[in-house]
Amino acid sequence: MNCSLPDRVLLSYAMDGQRDRSCLQSLWDFVTAKEPLIRSPFFPVLFSFTAYMAFCLPYIALDFLSTRLPNLRKYKIQPQNYPTLGMMVPCIIQSAYHHVVLIFPVTFLHWYWRPMNLPVMAPELPEALLEVVVCLLLFDFEYFLWHLLHHKVPWLYKTFHKVHHKHVSTFALTTQYSSVWELLSLGFFAAINPVLLGCHPLTEMIFFLVNIWLSVEDHSGYDLPWSTHRLVPFGLYGGAPHHDLHHLKFKSNYAPYFTHWDKLFGTFTESHSN
Numbered sequence: 275m276n277c278s279l280p281d282r283v284l285l286s287y288a289m290d291g292q293r294d295r296s297c298l299q300s301l302w303d304f305v306t307a308k309e310p311l312i313r314s315p316f317f318p319v320l321f322s323f324t325a326y327m328a329f330c331l332p333y334i335a336l337d338f339l340s341t342r343l344p345n346l347r348k349y350k351i352q353p354q355n356y357p358t359l360g361m362m363v364p365c366i367i368q369s370a371y372h373h374v375v376l377i378f379p380v381t382f383l384h385w386y387w388r389p390m391n392l393p394v395m396a397p398e399l400p401e402a403l404l405e406v407v408v409c410l411l412l413f414d415f416e417y418f419l420w421h422l423l424h425h426k427v428p429w430l431y432k433t434f435h436k437v438h439h440k441h442v443s444t445f446a447l448t449t450q451y452s453s454v455w456e457l458l459s460l461g462f463f464a465a466i467n468p469v470l471l472g473c474h475p476l477t478e479m480i481f482f483l484v485n486i487w488l489s490v491e492d493h494s495g496y497d498l499p500w501s502t503h504r505l506v507p508f509g510l511y512g513g514a515p516h517h518d519l520h521h522l523k524f525k526s527n528y529a530p531y532f533t534h535w536d537k538l539f540g541t542f543t544e545s546h547s548n
Contacts, residue, residue, distance in 0.1 A: 515545030
């Protein structure tokens with residue numbers, strides 16, 4: 275039977291939506307196959323710490339290799355400063371301690387009061403991508419306001435944020451080297467945004483992974499050819515050079531990822547080169 279034009283258009287949209295959903299359905303089926311682990315109260319803290327350390331490892335290797343290989347050294351933003359093992363180990367210990375003593379109790383309460391819902395169907399790919407971008411933009415705005423406030427109010431800086439600025443030349447493991455208040459408040463921003471937007475659990479996981487990766491990249495101390503700020507056009511994204519300059523100068527570049535808020539508030543400083 276022949277279809278009318280409106281019917282063919284509706285069928286085309288339905289098929290496009292099915293293809294978009296199938297892009298993520300295999301991934302979601304793989305995730306839900308591990309349902310006992312996903313529903314475990316230990317999963318959020320294991321997911322967070324494992325992802326964080328996995329994203330740090332390439333930069334840790336780069337820190338050791340680039341001291342011996344001049345071809346790698348040119349990508350170091352502050353090539354005169356390299357982290358030592360003695361600087362890295364306290365960062366790892368503090369991060370593990372915070373995950374066990376602080377993050378686990380909080381995520382356990384969240385697990386108890388709001389059990390995870392695991393729908394059968396995965397989200398459509400355009401929907402998931404859009405929600406991840408919106409979550410990043412929201413987090414970027416919240417972090418910018420929090421960061422600006424904790425630099426402009428001396429008591430807040432000395433009490434809560436100063437510990438994160440211990441290292442003027444950042445390296446990947448300094449990403450979560452921070453006070454309890456900073457870790458929990460920024461973690462709250464990251465956790466609440468997907469909830470407010472009603473994101474699919476898979477979208478939420480993708481956002482968490484992207485957010486952790488971008489945070490580690492920001493503190494990596496390297497300006498690599500494939501760094502995110504080189505992939506996003508028109509200087510919209512600051513990246514590692516942008517945030518490295520913040521740790522070096524303290525009084526500018528408060529947004530973690532994008533540059534529009536710093537430009538709007540007059541706190542933007544052009545990133546320095548090697």
